[in-house]
Amino acid sequence: MPLQEQASLWSDTTIKMLDVRSGTLPPGGVLSEVGLSANLLLLAGGGEGRLVINGEVRHIQASFVCHAVKGSAFTMTAGPENLHYTVIIYKAVPMAGAARVLFPQRNHPLRTSFVHHPVHPAELHQTADKLIAKWSRGEGLERFHANALLQGMLYELIMEHERGQGGAEPDMVEVVAAYIAGHYRQELELKELAALAGCGVRQLQRRFKQEKLLGPMEYVIRLRMESAERMLRHTDAPIGEIAERTGYRDMYYFSRAFKKYYGVPPQLYRRTAASEPGPDAPYSGLPDPVIGHMRGTYCVTASPQRIAVLDVQYADHLLALELSPAGSVGLGSAVLKFPQYIREGLKATEMLGTYEYPDLQALERLRPDLIICTEVHDQHYERLSRVAPTIMFRRNESWQTILSLLGELTGKRAEAERIIADYLRRTALLSEELAPVLAGKSVALIRPRESLVRVHTASHRTGAVLYRDLGLPAPLFVADTSDTAYHISVDRLPAVHASHYFLLSNEMLLDEISVTEQSVRGMLDADERQHIYPVDAATWIGCYGPTGINCIVDQVARALLA
Structure with missing residues (x-):
């Protein structure tokens, strides 16, 4: 068929959603359909099992999508764990006045049954959650939106499937590698x-x-x-x-x-x-006393004596080097305070507001000889530079890189190298100790946020501590992605399918447990095979100095080796 005619067929096609439902198959449970009266999308995840579609047998693991066309038959059988699924029934029809024969090509994706492993499964489940919510309201405009979401979902799946990205063969490699x-x-x-x-x-x-x-x-x-x-x-x-x-x-x-x-x-x-220093030595040194940063360079002519920091993580770094900042931002809103684990070392440190809202007047009164900030303070950079030389680091930079630079800046290079070497030695040993404990299990890092749950990946800084430094096995749900986190609904949480959950709790920041967090705790506590460890989000997410990182490692060891 000429390309122009193919384009016309797509333009003249409308997607009409007929129904949507979701559920959970218990171990050994079966979901079966024979002689489908319309096209069907089956999204599943959270466990493993077997899928038979039109006589073809497929082993299923992690998240997958099955597209079954009208007249097809399929049977999905859950393995030893629960299998969570969503079924979307739809039909593709020509618009009024368009050609009556829709997609005569036998291999056209809307006329083809296939099994697909999406590149970003969590994003797909997020869209499915939104689609279900819109459809369930039963209102004209909401269902119009549900059809638009389905059309977007089909577009992404077809594009991925036709390019072979995230399809059965590439995903096969990632499943086995994980x-x-x-x-x-x-x-x-x-x-x-x-x-x-x-x-x-x-x-x-x-x-x-x-x-x-x-x-x-x-x-x-x-x-x-x-x-x-x-x-x-x-x-x-x-x-x-x-x-x-x-x-x-x-x-x-x-x-x-x-x-x-x-x-x-x-x-x-x-x-x-x-x-001799190994090939992966954490600090390679600098050829001259010049610190590169986001807004230029800083020549180290003498070690600064009065340093002001506009991110708590830098206060942690300085304390680890046995130095105390002259001023630092704190945590909180109504009442400002320093994190508990470094509060004792900051008794003589002036409070300079919060990370998001630094008190610039207090900073000017402090008269520091060096200011350290992040890209969030870019709008204040000119004013900060008039107060004192100002270094701007990327907030998500590795704590080991920052500690090495601060060691060079303050004449504490040897101390910085020792701290990093001790951390690498400690995490290497703990990683091997945890390996037999976690054999065949996975560990998830989650944070309830409003009505959703944020599932962090190895690309997140705290996730890197768990999955890279300690070698904890990540759930297949998030094992292969460059995103720092996925957002899913609470009822979709079982699809993560982890044995251990570190729950980043906002209780200390909010002085109470949110409704979303209560729901998450109740859902996880209901399954005796899962273990949940509430931890302070302010420490695990907001404080990335060596002291805070080692606190995280301490809590991981206590939880998983108990």
């Missing part, structure tokens, strides 16, 4: 990984090598070797213990494997790493 990341310390077999992906061994090997540039079992070895390398560099654990913790029962076989991978046996690698 599974390996949480189980590489155990014995894994290629046929087991292929069964997980719902494909043959050769197909998995081919796709995995295309996506990851190495085969699935080579990927297992890489994760094992990287884990062993961290333990050799940052802990004093015996070689036999390291071998066991990284999945090798035979210490001598482990030593041969390590030598093959790194070129030297583990004992020699440890001695060399102790005497």
